[in-house]
Amino acid sequence: MRKEIIYQMGNTYRDDLNVYGYYFGKGEKSACIVGAMRGNEVQQMYVCSQLVKTLKRLEERGAFVSGNEVLVIPSVNHSSMNIGKRFWAVDNTDINRMFPGYDQGETTQRIAAGVFDVVQHYSYGIQFPSFYMPGDFIPHVRMMETGFQNPSLANLFGLPYVVIRKPKPVDTTTLNYNWQIWDTSAFSIYTNATDRIDEASAKQAVASVLRFLVRMGILRYTSHSGYIATVLHEExxxxxxxxxxxxxxxxxxxxxxxxxxxxxxxxxxxxxxxxxxxxxxxxxxxxxxxxxxxxxxxxxxxxxxxxxxxx
Amino acid sequence: MVKTVVSVGLPVDERLQIRKQVIEPEGYDGKGKRICIVTGTHGDELEGQYVCYELGRRVREQPECLRGSVEIYPSLNPLGMDSITRGIPMFDLDMNRIFPGSEEGPVPEYVASRIIKDIEGADLCIDIHASNIFLREIPQVRMSEMTAQNLLPFARRLNIDYVWVHGAATVLEATLAHSLNTIGVPTLVVEMGVGMRITTEYGCQLVDGIFCVMKDMGIWTGETIEPKKPIISTDGQVGFVNANHSGIFIPQVDHWDSIHQGEVIGEILNPLEGKVEEVLHAPCDGMVFTLREYPIVNSGSLIARVLGGDYH
CATH class of the missing domain: 2.40.50.100 (RNA polymerase II/Efflux pump adaptor protein, barrel-sandwich hybrid domain)
Structure with a gap:
């Protein structure tokens, strides 16, 4: 495992924002996993932290198939998480509404651009986002119908449901949408918690990512087959x-x-x-x-x- | 007459209500034109409040001059306005990214759909914004290239200083203005002043312009001023200045100043170390039409926008 600062932003009154990436394996950019983009996505960060822990051990055991690189970014916006805010601490903008970003633009556009520069060009992109309404979901994989979506791949996570929905204009600035537009097969995984930790669904989420990596030939690991997903459309x-x-x-x-x-x-x-x-x-x-x-x-x-x- | 556009029960003994004031001539037959003035989509933008007050006051002062319907919506986001919240409280959503909304959707989308339904059929809508708490803007109208042909004739008569015709962006399709323009209600977006403040001279300037437009439309027969001729520009003529360091921004120019390329716009200072972190320069000759108001900046914070050209 290699830990790197993939993006850094200086600050006058607080410590710098350091966004860390954890790299596993070597070779082609195979899969990238992004956790908390918002300050209340504690469960999403937790799931990624558990993935980092697990992938580290698997790498030590030689479980990565050679020629594959996996990147995990557990948290992008801990500046907001540390002060209990959902969106960017200063101007309340949402980093996940700023993609693909602009490196000469406003603060969250710069963060998005810095992150997107690193997470681009992977074959598979997996994001753990959250929903804006407070509530519990059945864990599922969500995809946007961009014309580039691939529901049969989403099935390989082995979660009970895959939901496909038509993107709205506001979705065109999310990481998931931009991943797809720039040739990464992108999936959003929803567990049933956001600002609290739900161990059961976190374990299910970790297992689903490992299962996907195994099925895509990135990891050697024996995992339960999971579900054959029911594919739904939002409507x-x-x-x-x-x-x-x-x-x-x-x-x-x-x-x-x-x-x-x-x-x-x-x-x-x-x-x-x-x-x-x-x-x-x-x-x-x-x-x-x-x-x-x-x-x-x-x-x-x-x-x-x-x-x-x-x- | 005050009418309720939409009403939604809140959990404890209160309703979220969006109200509008409808002013019509006595015995109105409904055959005149209809103008809607809307504001308060963002709860921290207050410049439109004074416009609503002043417009209503002047219309009532000369009711005999009114030939159509004037509808004033002071607050599309009343809970946000009451709680100094830019977005919609409880949902942390930017209300100007959920239009046209949906009758069957979550509460904010339902509210948005009712607003659209209420304004539908109007002959003109003016959606007044006030930048945000970070930036001060000169009175201006913004429109996309796609709508410019339809909207420029109205904008030229609105007594504002500047019209910015910008490129289309898919994300802006979720705005109130885009939704209304799409259903055939010409809608002008006015940006002026700064968040959390009211600049009464800007408000009066815009109200003068609204009367000019109403006169053109046959809604008003009273006396009006000769409106200013606005500068009209496209994206290519606008230079942006963003911070590259964090600290406090101290401007060295005034808002609306003419400036030469390379001239100092301001400095970003480090109060702990007592040093200048960055000196910011004008990207081109022109006029500072947007200037940072809130002093604390991060890397990326917008400091100024300069409209290229000679405006001495």
């Missing part, structure tokens, strides 16, 4: 919204199979405690996403259901 997911605002008491968990009419959650009057609304399942299927905050606004998406799918 296959049905949003279930809260029709009332208040305290949300969740009664169903992601991954559960539900029937039409099942009570998925209750909304309580926040001051008087009475149930003011019951959120019913509009269809049978499997819960893919569940809101995890204690409060809901009217119209909050509390669940996303994969319609007509059974366990």
């Amino acid at each position: 296959d997911l049905r949003n279930v919204k809260s029709d009332a605002a208040g305290i949300c008491r969740r009664l169903a968990e992601p991954g559960e199979e539900v029937q039409r009419g099942d009570v998925l959650a209750e909304v309580l009057d926040p001051l008087e405690g009475e149930v003011i609304s019951r959120i019913l399942s509009p269809a049978g299927g499997i819960l893919f996403f569940a809101h995890n905050g204690p409060l809901v606004m009217e119209g909050t998406i509390v669940f996303k259901i994969i319609k007509r799918l059974h366990q």
Whole structure:
């Protein structure tokens, strides 16, 4: 393992931001794995730290197939993580909305450019991002439909689901999108936590990356085969919204199979405690996403259901 | 008459409400044109607040001159404005990156879709921004090359100093202005002043211009000024100055100053070590139309934009 500072930004009032890359193996740029790009993505950093630990041991045991280089960047934005902010500490901009970056541009454009310069040209790019709504997902691989996406490769992670969605204009400045545009097969892996550590899904995420590296001929390692993924399109997911605002008491968990009419959650009057609304399942299927905050606004998406799918 | 554009229940005893003021002639038959003035997408941009007040005040002062509908939306992001939050509180989202929104989507996208639906059909929309807390801007209109043909005639009459016609960027397709222009509502984006402050002279200047445009459109019959002729430029004429060191920026020019290539714009100082980290120079002859307002800078922080040319 080789540890390098892949990007550095000086600072007057704080220590410099040093973005570290951990290199394994030697040869072609095979796979690059990027963790926390935002200050609250603690789980994403944790998953990458566990990957660094595991890959280090595997490399010492000679498990890397010669001619392959793997790069892991566990955290890009710890300047924000150290002060409890999600976006860039000074101007609240999102590094993952600045790709491919611009080295003569604004601060986060420069960071994005510096990182992109290093993570480009790998055959496979794996990012651990987070969702902007607070909630729990079933672990899955997400891909954008750029015309360059390859769902059959995404299946090789062995996670239960692969979700494909059409990119929106705002997505065109993400790392995943730009990786794909510049010829890297890119995958985003969602575990079911962001600002807390979920050991079970972190282990599953680490195992899925190792499985992928094995299947792509980068690593010699015996791993469980995992799942044959169900491939979904974002439009296959049905949003279930809260029709009332208040305290949300969740009664169903992601991954559960539900029937039409099942009570998925209750909304309580926040001051008087009475149930003011019951959120019913509009269809049978499997819960893919569940809101995890204690409060809901009217119209909050509390669940996303994969319609007509059974366990 | 105050109307509610969209209303969403918040968890505890409150509603998120976006409101607009609709001013029409007495006994209005609805046959006149309709102009929408919107602002407050970013909760830290306040320059548009004074414009809303002053426009409403002047229209009400001479109601007999009104021949159409004037709709004033002071705050598209009321929770952000109330909490000095640029984005949408709770979601940490830039509201000007979620348009046209979606009726079925998460709350911010639902709100965005309702805003679009409400403005749809207007004959002109003016979306007023105030830079951010870091940079001060001269009164200007920004538009993409794709919309310039349609929008320049309005911009020329808005009594602003500068029109920046910039290249198209896919990410900007998620803005309110792009969504409205796409559905046939000509929408001008005004940038002026600085975040968290109100520059009343800029506000009055723009209101004068809005009356000129309303008169052109047949919405207003009262007296108006002869608007300024704005400088019109494209991207190629704009020079950028970014910091390459962190520290505190002390300007040596004034906003709106004419400047020569190589002239010092300012210095970045290190307060701990008492030394100059960097001296920043003008990239070309021209006029400083954007100048750093907030002193703390990082590497990359935008310091100034200079519009190339002779503006003495």
